[in-house]
Amino acid sequence: MSKLHVTTKVNGDTVEFLCDPRETLLDVLRDRLGLTGAKEGCGTGDCGACSVTVDGRLVCSCLMLGAEAEGKEIATVEGIAEGGALHPLQKKFIEYAALQCGICTPGILVAAKNLLEKTPDPTEEQVRYWLAGNLCRCTGYDKIIRAVMDTAAEMREAS
Amino acid sequence: MALDSSKTTGFKYVGTRPDRPDGFDKVTGRAKFGADATAPGMLFAAIKRSPHAHARILRIDTTKALAMEGVKAVVTRADFATGLTGENWNILENVMAGDTALYDGHAVAAVAATSALSARDAMKAIEVEYEILPHVTDVDKAMEPGAPVIRTGAADASVPEGLHPNVVRYHKSGHGDVEAGFAEADLVIEDHFVTEATHQGYIEPHACLGTLGADGKGELWCCTQGHWNVQKVCAALLGLETSQLRVTASEIGGGFGGKTTVFIEPVALALSRKANRPVKLVMTRAEVFKASGPTSSTSMDVRIGMKTDGTITAAEGVFRLQGGAFPGAPMEFTAMCAFAPYDLKHVRQVGYDVLTNRPKQAAYRAPGSPMAAFAVESVIDELCKKLDLDPIDTRLKNASHEGTRASFGPKWPRIGLVETLEAAKAHPHYTAPLAPGQGRGISCGFWFNHGGETSVSLAMSEDGSAQIMVGTPDIGGSRASMALMAAEVLGIPYENIRCTIADTASLGYNEISHGSRVTYASGLATIKAAEAAVEELCARAAAKWGIPEDAVYWEDGCAKPSGPNAGDFEPLPIAEITATMGATGGPINGHFEATPEGAGVSFATHIVDAEVDRETGSTKVVRYTVVQDAGKAVHPTYVEGQFQGGAAQGIGWALNEEYIYGEDGRLQNAGFLDYRIPVASDLPMIDTVIVEVPNPGHPFGVRGVGETSICPPLAAIANAVSAAAGVRMRQLPMRPSRILEALDSAADG
């Protein structure tokens, strides 16, 4: 099958790639662009490990085709820190031990950042429902929820 | 004189909560997990799997697949070693079927191609002709006369005469005279319990990247809990010399026991050997469910006798576990853990390991123990209800403690069950008021913990920093714990120590990260390796000062003369000694290798409040408290994390998770949509209490903590739900339909 030529922006950089029409955005990010931060936990939209934003909207990159990225702005976990400076969420995740194995962490950070951009003062219930699409098998979510709530409080104070 | 840094108090680093060393990589996406590796010229592989529960393989035709664009190799059973016996044969048979497909999802062939999509297309083009055979997936049905025989001659010598050939192992233990004990009871309750198979549910599917040349030398990268085991098994299955295969453990995205065995690694290596190119193989989520380690499902009968004052007079349990199409269901652990929390004069437990047409079970966090606790602690709860006794006081009255005899034989050393019960009783949760529709449950749980073969190596750098090489994959923050223990002995800051998981070519043999053994055994070895380095550091100081070695001691990262008689010398800091080590005798290292035997057992007590919606049958866990003995919590935040994670998995097991098989023997719910693990909005915060009753078998008193946390939840939640619903729940999971049925039959009865 002939490949499609796609031009898009990932974490602010313009990128071009050729992909099979059947390849997902997640396949493209991981296998063609070498951005392995987004993980494939299921490939069916059920685990959230592949979470990225497309034009600011949170999506499962396993459910979107690579070809659909044409002209879009994609943001992945690799773009959250600015240079060596971690985002407040990243710092809190380490401080709270909001990760054990860390396979869910990229997706959860992308999702949580997206939440805080829209809702700077979320309730615990809002955080729990927003992250309900991001499975974590290790932590029982307790420390994740606390880390997100505390980051939100800290970011509100700082702004 | 060997240095001994044993202590249970006065820690400087152990017990603190520093950032983990791999934190930065894991929050930035840099950490490399199983599927994140690539190699030049890499091929992608896919596995062809049986759609049938039980079928003879008549013919495999790979011609069409091999003719496809980009396809480089196909393998079947013929490409693996022959003449294997014992567990190696079982593993090979599971990795790639021989004559017969034994379960839905059993691998029958594999293909490697230049892209993942072409590998998948080619896999579909492999033609397999089957003769479908009768199947059985239920443990009780598999034991009935006339049930299809999964394999003849699989039973070992433990199995009594006259049982169905699907019963392959048998266990019996206990002491006293249970019938005499039951005769002393004021109330005897006997009940039947059933649990379904669940999956460990790690979010990272099995993944590996293997290269194997015609010269018999190979490299393998994979997500595993034990890469020396992968090395050993792959070498056997491929007919290699073990040392010629170097295995590197990637970051691991969860395992919980399910990554203690091999599934795809030998297949990737076999394809690589044939194609002469590196091969990457990653399971899909459906493959993870169908062909990697679920737990056993169980059918259990438990009978317990009690006096009106709460004394247990006798206990008996029969535990039937199916472990899929291969021997190994952990029924002896189920039997041995069942009554472990209690000091019993008369106790008997029996276990059956039964074959069915399901995937080979793999360890799942305290394998076998949670189901036992579900049955036993439910009966104790019912006895307490009927006799109007407090459930914690009753457990305290019967609790195992130092010097009493375990239900499975040995005398207990120092253990912390009583302390967890007392802490649970004192916790505000235990006496907090319940809202209407809510019920409270408690349960105890027990796990053995394990030591196992362990090697650790520590090397000093010239600037006084240290690196530690351990061989137990870090499945929950263990590198932080190792660095803390080394810091404690060396007396240098935690940040000055880097802990790495060594590959199989860089360190001696290490058993798998299982049995909650890492912080215990690798921790003990780290302490001993650091002690060896400290001894050498002291020797260098002694030589410099010209005094005997035993006149020098180590404190706060410095060598010091041990008293006025030793001489008047300024403390010599570690960095000054290491700066000149090349000239004073060479590199300063420490290493330790042994099979430590002193793993301390761990007990826990959980308290749960659950709310049942009588209209929909759905259950919500509204409050949860874990109390567990950690011996000594090296990094308390990660200990809490283990407690919370085990509780959450237990909540899933109790309420939602189950393998559902159709009449055709096919798995109906091989995905996270239909196999529902708890999501963030399902759970409350999970409160934790760390009890510390030091383990005499570890220099700092550490006990393993990873597994015990999943032992009490099934029972604690069942007790809470039973209280809330007003009807005893005897089958897991307690999904809404099951609760509605129970409510209906209670109303009818």
Ligand code: FES
């Ligand atoms: S991999 Fe995309 S949701 Fe699981």
Ligand code: FES
């Ligand atoms: S930390 Fe392991 S899945 Fe979330």
